[in-house]
Amino acid sequence: MKAEVLSIGDELLIGQVINSNAAWIGEQLARIGISVGRMTTVGDSLDDILQAFERARSECAVVIVTGGLGPTHDDRTREAVLRFFNTGLRLDEDALTDIERFFAERKRPLSDRNRDQAMVPALARTLRNMRGTAPGYHISDDRGQFFVLPGVPTEMKGMMERDILPLLASAAPTPRAVITVLSTGIPESTLADTLEGIDTLLPDTAVAFLPSLHGVRLRLTATRDTADAARHAVDTLADFVLTRVGEHVYGRDTESMEQVLVALLRAQGKLLAVAESCTGGLITDRLTNVPGSSDCLERGVVAYSNRCKSDMLGVPPLLIAEHGAVSREVAEAMAEGVRLRAGTDIGISTTGVAGPSGGSDEKPVGLVWIGISSPDGTEARAFHFGTDRLTVKARAAQAALDAVRRLLLHLPLFSTQ
């Protein structure tokens, strides 16, 4: 079953908005076994939309359209649907109720423009919008399935998850299951060597290695006669991964390291304190993106100056003078210092050369020391994270968070690669 994703909006063509909707839809469809053959973006022009509708319908059994359903005159998608399917408008009472409630909850007056969004193409089934005002449309006929959704990502995702993906999954010809296993601290090539044989373990399965700054994601896919059998097959692959590289696996699917870590810290009733130099606040920024992080993060210190390292973390100035701020000794003193001063169970630290300047032969750009301290002791390790400043920050933050995960799970504190 082939699909086309059609995005509508001038703001996409002029680069004002990056088309993350299309990628998200592609990823979700791939998970249920539907291949996207093409993604197309056109502007808010009736002719261009109609031409794109015709082309998509003639080639793909599933067409998912997003954008152009808003209440202003720039939005032409509803009009295009009326013309393309040669249908009129009808009032959808449920949609009107949803729209009225949306405005009532926000204590905002309901305008005629918004009320008009409850007028939908007569032959379409409507898809409820729980997060905004424009309902979606679903038209099913002998040429296939045609869906029209708002361009606002949260509204589009709500309809996809609630209505469209379950419907398409049940209609997919070959049941497929997908798990993404999230690894970190092991390079792609080492991971591939260690997992040698996984691609021939079971028939009709696939393993994809997807590297990123936070580690390598492993996407495991299986197609079977039933959804249960497909699920069982990917579970077998995931178990194989855990057996071979378990200590490097921190989560699954859409989990983030910070979510995993906040859950672990809260479950164990542990408090964390963070002392960052080269990561500059990125570690605590990521942790505090997670609701409930205030239960387990006591404080963070961004110790960008040597004076601050001494004042707030108790790192002896002589230690810095002797070894330099980027050193095992200072990383350990920072981790232990922040832990003791904060009175927490765990302290973590980063100190490195983020670049682009400040490197030397002995301490090149990309060198980062990560320290971790608990009542059981304090350790640090040197990493080399490349030469791009933002890359160095991102990879160092991930490695530091991973060290805390390893401590909490009684694994070796640092990956051995």
Place this chain on the structure above:
Amino acid sequence: MKAEVLSIGDELLIGQVINSNAAWIGEQLARIGISVGRMTTVGDSLDDILQAFERARSECAVVIVTGGLGPTHDDRTREAVLRFFNTGLRLDEDALTDIERFFAERKRPLSDRNRDQAMVPALARTLRNMRGTAPGYHISDDRGQFFVLPGVPTEMKGMMERDILPLLASAAPTPRAVITVLSTGIPESTLADTLEGIDTLLPDTAVAFLPSLHGVRLRLTATRDTADAARHAVDTLADFVLTRVGEHVYGRDTESMEQVLVALLRAQGKLLAVAESCTGGLITDRLTNVPGSSDCLERGVVAYSNRCKSDMLGVPPLLIAEHGAVSREVAEAMAEGVRLRAGTDIGISTTGVAGPSGGSDEKPVGLVWIGISSPDGTEARAFHFGTDRLTVKARAAQAALDAVRRLLLHLPLFSTQ
């Protein structure tokens, strides 16, 4: 002059990679007066690529293709170019020299696969790749301009900026100039009211309001007979904006608030210290993304606990008990405390309810107090930033950074809206 942007790669269709290339190219072309009529993404299939080539060429005078030029067998774009233009391969000596140097500089062995990338379509002019190994191709004929670029963003951007944009700009039928003026601290509707009349100030100009979490970007466009005249017209519009809402304008085009601020602090020789509660490190993370920030950022404190607010910032526990951690009094004490303890010229603070829980009728989710302190005094103001946790963090960080900008420029410390 119409353009199509054609992106090639299975990784785009399955949502592994978000297509930021197409948006960037669309934005750059818009700046020089070329409209993108359509963006298309297809996978690494020869048939799909050839079909997309034909369609793009038949409708658009400019076609920009990215992706599929890598050294592995998945990459089919070069083969598609050979078939589509019915041409063979030739060795490009300059490309080979570039590739050899690329590997020599990285002390990595040069493989045959990479050497083969210097074999280019015989009728194409090559575009040098200063950041990778695959050269780009430029084919110009009576049907128009056809460009093929690598999919790696930095490599693609290098070729666009160095070769393609200057070439297309000089060939554009109508010279156009674009400036994006960056504003913050003023809502879109207020901005539109205050700038009333700007759209009729000069003929053949356009003003677009582009809201984001960091403020409203104003894109000013003018088309004229000459590039100089177009430039003069957008400068006139920009001056109009500065006259009306100058204090809200922090930068232009691709500048970020943190870049502007680091430049200002360094120019004035001022040191900053940051005390963050609800923003959780985002302020220092953004500042430390800027090279040279170590010259002007002395320290940051992420004071997530009340104990830390007292220990590290000197906020009296009684003050917190009396007014609550989210209050004018605590915001001011945090900003002054971090400034005095760090010995800096400026201290900035945030304390608020980021949500989703922790709100009350008196202090709802989204309430954020921002404090700023200098030898001239200490002030704080309350903001309401909505109910989504990441939105609250992003908007609060931007407002806090803007308060520092205002202090350095001797403007009122907080926007009056």
